[in-house]
Amino acid sequence: MRIKQFSITGTTLILLSVLVLLVSGPAHSKEPLDDAADFDKLMEAVAYGDKLWHTGEGVGGKHKKLSTNGLGCANCHPDAAATQPQSWPKYQTNLGKVGTMRDMFNWCIQVVQQGQGYALDSKEMIAMEAYATYMNRGAPLNPGMNAQTSPFVISGEGYPTNNEGNR
């Protein structure tokens, strides 16, 4: 009986410890918590994704990983419209499997844009995912959705204008 009680108490303590760790963040983190700085880092990825998204339009052959036929992501998906980050993972006929949005990015790059594609964990792939997700911010999660949708940005706003004046 005592052994059983000890076992329950010990398990509870371990679970509590894990919970505390989860709430307080990684114990080994050397950076103080700074929400604004974290968001800035996200927006750096969004900006890089935005740049990649619009690379390839009209410059075929110069960015072989993205496009060799002049088409960029934004040709068909302005403001990351119809990328539907809220719906992934899902079964996609073009992929022939339940895949992720990153899989679909590579499908578009390789099939539509005739580029080489990116490793799924590459900086570029994460940046494009960040951009598409940011542009569809606020969309409710809807796994498996296959409906025709519009971008989920607020009309007339979208991505804030940067110093280069482009969006």
Add this chain to the structure above:
Amino acid sequence: MEDKESKIIIPDKKIIFSDKEKISRRDFLGLSAKGAAATMIAGVFAPSVGSMIGLGSVAEAATKKVKPFTFAVLTDGHLYDIKDHRFDAMFMDAVDMVNKMNPRPDMVIYAGDIGQSGLKAELVKGKRMLDKLKMPYKVIPGEHDWYLDMGKAWRSLFGDENWSIDHNGAHIIGMNSIKISDFWTGPGLTNEERMGRVLELECNSCGPWGVEEDGLDWLEKDVKKVSPDTPVIFFSHSPLWDYYPRWNFATKDAPEIRDILRKFDNVMAVHGHVHQVVFNKIGNISSVGTSSTSWPWPYPPVDLPYPHIRHNRLDPGDFKDGMGAHHINIAKDGSGTMMYDPFNPNTIPEAVKRGVKL
């Protein structure tokens, strides 16, 4: 008759209105809020739906002088200067489709964006294919054709950017609606950088497009002596209504254009740029969008005024989904019916297949 009416001039807009038009314009502007909503639901629909509200006067007024005819519409090929690009084949497929139409269209109007990057080689490639049409054609520019050299190559190949022709009792107008105020001189952009900005659909720094003051002046003079019962078919690259300005699915001086065309019983405005099936009706102007031969665009995050007039969900794996040609039949009563001719017929709803009344 028209010339004898008293005129007023609005200095800001340089638009002249007759008394008749002045009243119409006041009434028209009065529509803006709740009237606009009424306008949006009162319009045209496919024949099967049977709604012809607002068109009765057209049928009565328009006239025995119209000889029925058909013309075709092609648009938005976005050709690249790359050999054997798949857009070349789709452009040519659309040309072949028009050549095989029966009855044969009297003419073809190309509604802009022959090229993608404004290169002369792209426009030359497009012209070479358009020259294979078995009937005359006219072209208006799109922004992709224009902003590398400010229309120099386009003009050398296709002539005037604003034009009109009279055909079988109808007045057909084509206008350059993609003029943007100078956003490039200040920041010192190169021609290539300017074009690079413009070819992004979301280019807010480029500003809104329009026909601008000289275009309005041209239009006013062009229609001055055209009688109000003449059916008018108006081509612009961008729509004559504020569909989704963020993507330049709009023309900044569309209200002034609509004012100038207000005197006509029926105006059928056909536009490119949106790469999709879409429709609206404001007052006497029906406005219909067209499919490209390059890629389709998703619908923007706004409610469609006529939600049944759209294309179905498209398959990104089928490069022809959502694309194709079009033809418009002009009837004896001066009305028109827009027929979408998609490469894949199952991409448009049955009601749209039966035609969109203009």
